[in-house]
Amino acid sequence: MPIVSSKGKAMPESPIRKLVPFAEKATKEGKHIYHLNIGQPDIKTPAVAMEAIRNHQLDILAYSHSAGFESFRKKLTIYYAKHKINVTTDDVLITTGGSEALIFTMGSITDPGDEIIVPEPFYANYHGFSTQSTIKIVPVISKIENGFALPSIEEFEKLITKKTKAILICNPGNPTGYLYSKEEIKQLSKLAIKYDFFLISDEVYREFVYDESEHYSILQEKGLEEHAIVIDSVSKRYSMCGARIGCMVSKNKSVMQTAMKFAQTRLSPPTLAQIASEAALETPESYYTDTVIEYKSRRDILITKLNEIPGVKVAIPKGAFYCIAELPIKNAEHFSKWLLNEFDLNKETVMLAPASGFYSTPDKGKNQVRIAYVLNKEDLTKAIEILKFALKKYND
Structure with a gap:
């Protein structure tokens, strides 16, 4: 039987997208997912x-x-x-x-x-x-x-x-x-x-x-x-x-x-x-200005809410629309799968990107996640509230 290349075997899975099958299963089960895992902006295209x-x-x-x-x-x-x-x-x-x-x-x-x-x-x-x-x-x-x-x-x-x-x-x-x-x-x-x-x-x-x-x-x-x-x-x-x-x-x-x-x-x-x-490229300057103001307000809400969760450590981002958060857990990938497979709060849950996939040094970032603050402020607030509840239940 023909086999795939060594290069193909070495090609890593995306830490952002490899949990998609779990998310699809959760959706079929009627859960609403707040996607904090991917940098897909919700700002309208010009x-x-x-x-x-x-x-x-x-x-x-x-x-x-x-x-x-x-x-x-x-x-x-x-x-x-x-x-x-x-x-x-x-x-x-x-x-x-x-x-x-x-x-x-x-x-x-x-x-x-x-x-x-x-x-x-x-x-x-x-x-x-x-x-x-x-x-x-x-x-x-x-x-x-x-x-x-x-x-x-x-x-x-x-x-x-x-x-x-x-x-x-x-x-x-x-x-x-x-x-x-x-x-x-x-x-x-x-x-x-x-x-x-x-x-x-x-x-x-x-x-x-x-x-x-x-x-x-x-x-x-x-x-x-x-x-x-x-x-x-x-x-x-x-x-x-x-x-x-x-x-x-x-x-x-x-x-x-x-x-x-x-x-x-x-x-x-x-x-x-x-x-x-x-x-x-003909987009008015106001588009950038308004977008930056919106993302900054989302960032401020996210950081404030994350800092209210016991045991969470987060670095304040100065640009882009991501942050790395260190959670009071041992394995962020296991936690992220659990959120989709076994957890919901009133049929709602969150999807995260385990941060270990953003490191190449072994065992680095295992208790960290990347969060993309591309949701509107109401959804972002709700998502972090769900995360807070989930962390308590997971650790209990």
Whole structure:
């Protein structure tokens, strides 16, 4: 009997989605589930994007250029300029989501067995992308006690080898919500230049920063032009997760020319989704402002309610719309399954994302969960009340 590949066997399950069968079973049993497990925004997609799809004049749904529409890339350079990032259309490659941008990046800068250093906990799919690219993620551990701040540069230097090709960060962070400061970005930039490797920054949550903080992109850092690669996406910014449109941005010509070969191999990014995404760039500034205000108010409610639960420890996120919470339990995955399989409060329960899947260090994050505060404030409040009751019953 033919067998699957070793790579296929090594491909990790998504900690966000692997509990879906349990949720489907719970739904069939008549339970209402509050989904705290996945970052699917409930904010409406900008009307201008939806109208662009409804009103398109295409007679043939044809391929686009492998790099994406030139008009779209041009408008993206204008968008970036507003954020003090100066790039040209040649520095932008449209991809099928930020996921493809990361896959293209890893394919362009690494060979099998190479290493990328990543502060953990980190976006769980970095595991999958690295497995697909046959490279190794080397974790440097950040801690909930200091809000998942950047580990010391000395900790990074201990991990650098001849196989190190990059440091990868998510800024603001998924799953922690941590926002790297300008000084922290400068420290990482100096390290990338000193050891002559790449600094990759996943910046898909750029707009979502709170408490009068400011986002500082690695593309703003002078002298880092040959080392900086940014991953971006419309998914969260415009609540367009299903569009699957992202981009890879770098001033390194060799990297972009190499990535273009990967882009040509997959032919082109989706045409209709590019039409919607290009139109979304015309979204009024008030959309971002209102969205940030809404997410901040949700964050404040979530943190307040979590801090009222005995034994819970939580780091206050400064950006994105996630937080990591440490629960008074031993095994968050077992607890998350129990919530769906065996528990309900008046036929309602919650779905969480066990945080161990966001770590690569064994036994880390086992009593932690990632919570996405993408529910409206009323549902979010109800969900945490259910969680509080569930924790007491579980531990009893």
